[in-house]
Amino acid sequence: MFIKPFKVKSNNQLKGTERKKLCEDVLISFPNLSDADVQALLPKKETISSMKIITHGGELCKLYCVAKVPMFFQLDQPNLQLFPTIFTLWQHPDLLYYYTTYPPVVSKLANGAHLMLPGVVLNGPTTIKSYGKLEKNTPVAINTDDNKAAVAVGVTSHSSEEMYMCGGRGKCVDVIHVIGDALCQLGKPPTRPQIDDKSDTPTVNEDSTSDIVEDLNTAAIDDDINDNKNDDINENNIVTTPPEINNLDPIKEMDKLLEYCFLKACKIFKKNDLPILSSSFFKNHLIAACPSDQIVDVKKSSFKKLSAFLAYMVSKGVINTTIIKGVESITQIQSSNPLIRELVINETAEPSKPVSSNTPVVSECFRVTADVLPILSKFGYEKGDVMKRVEIRKCFMDYVKKENLQDGKMMNINPQLAGTLRTKENVLSLTIEDGINKFIGKMTHTHEITVGNTTLLHTGKLEPIDITVTTRCNNKKVTLINNLETFGIKLDEFSKECQGIGASATITDVPGKKTPNVLVQGNQVLYVYKLLTEKYRINKNHIKGLEFAPKKKK
Missing domain, CATH: 3.10.400.20 (Sulfate adenylyltransferase)
Structure with a gap:
């Protein structure tokens, strides 16, 4: 009932x-x-x-x-x-x-x-x-x-x-x-x-x-x-005397593996991360605790459903759960429970293997233009090549030393530099730092975005990820996230991540926007901001819209 x-x-x-x-x-x-x-x-x-x-x-x-x-x-x-x-x-x-x-x-x-x-x-x-x-x-x-x-x-x-x-x-x-x-x-x-x-x-x-x-x-x-x-019963197959089992029962073995993985995940889980959605705990912690040579599958156990298994763990005093709006969360892990305290982890940790990350890495770059080509061509660069600031600085300093233009922290300006930097006739010297900054200023500002083994180049100003909150039918609030693809974030994967909070998320086109948006039901600005900064490692300077987050009640 x-x-x-x-x-x-x-x-x-x-x-x-x-x-x-x-x-x-x-x-x-x-x-x-x-x-x-x-x-x-x-x-x-x-x-x-x-x-x-x-x-x-x-x-x-x-x-x-x-x-x-x-x-x-x-x-x-x-x-x-x-x-x-x-x-x-x-x-x-x-x-x-x-x-x-x-x-x-x-x-x-x-x-x-x-x-x-x-x-x-x-x-x-x-x-x-x-x-x-x-x-x-x-x-x-x-x-x-x-x-x-x-x-x-x-x-x-x-x-x-x-x-x-x-x-x-x-x-x-x-x-x-x-x-x-x-x-x-x-x-x-x-x-x-x-x-x-x-x-x-x-x-x-x-x-x-x-x-x-x-x-x-x-x-x-x-x-x-x-x-x-799965609980339907066939009256003709009911047995009152349980038969003897000589071989390993796959259902029992899966029950043991499921319980082992759950207790192991509870043992190493950080309590500061509670409460946590039961589905997120299963996906991100229980499955990760499974030995590499085995696969844990709730459907192949006697429990059939995660909710039934969690109820069993509650009855054993391992965890406490709560249900809010039909979504179950784990609110407490009883670390003192004998099942957790006396658990012996069987497998040894395997050496970590390098894995290509899906976290976007944004790097500032500059493209070689006709203005700086006369100097950079001496170092093998051509027009249109993309260089990092460190590479440009090294080439510039090598040029200054080769032409004997350095004078401590200052440098003299020869006709070639004067033509490149377009300095005034009465300016005969500059600090080396000013000279480097002026030189870089004559190049095209570019951003290199690396996701896994893929590199994306974005010329010009890098538009930040834009988070906005608006209202739709029945005056319901929705959160819109734009410019994700600029940072190499796949919209379908990001929308699935947003569903972890229990809200529906879809990909939609918004009038006036060049690229599709991810739409999340409700005001989820804080959740989206935390997801972008913690999981995707996006610098907060590349995110706009935190001011739309719900205000804390006094």
């Missing part, structure tokens, strides 16, 4: 009488809680708010948050059942009856699936008591066989007796709330604790746990929320 972001209809702080009413409702719904337990869950010193929300599917729901952390929710249904969130269950694990599943199934649940009977961990052969003594639509929780802390909350799909009669096939729990969903993104929720199993929940030996991952699609069925066709 909360897989996708929801809309907040109202958000009000509870008054004294409303607090008292909530405490009474909690005691009625969960009689095994004492008054002290309720006071600990709903402390008087903390702010308690009531939020009315509309889920992505259109259902109405009421949330009760303590210090912005959701603790209870109530569905707009006839029975008005009060449900605890997983954060409440972490403090009081015995509030609801538990069904235990395998850790890899959590990613399926986080991706919108329901818990199926083959995914339930049972102790010994199936009996009529294996699924408890529950009626249909009874609130239950789900945990894993390695940690009693809840990962999901839902209601039973059938009564316990009907589950037994299903013969290990069909649904067990309709999942409503799961770790990593939109509820978990409110406030700063705590990290999932490690709660030991005290034999209240059935267990299974480790060999069966590893083998059951052979076919996760028999443990969970896809919900229409995410349209994940």
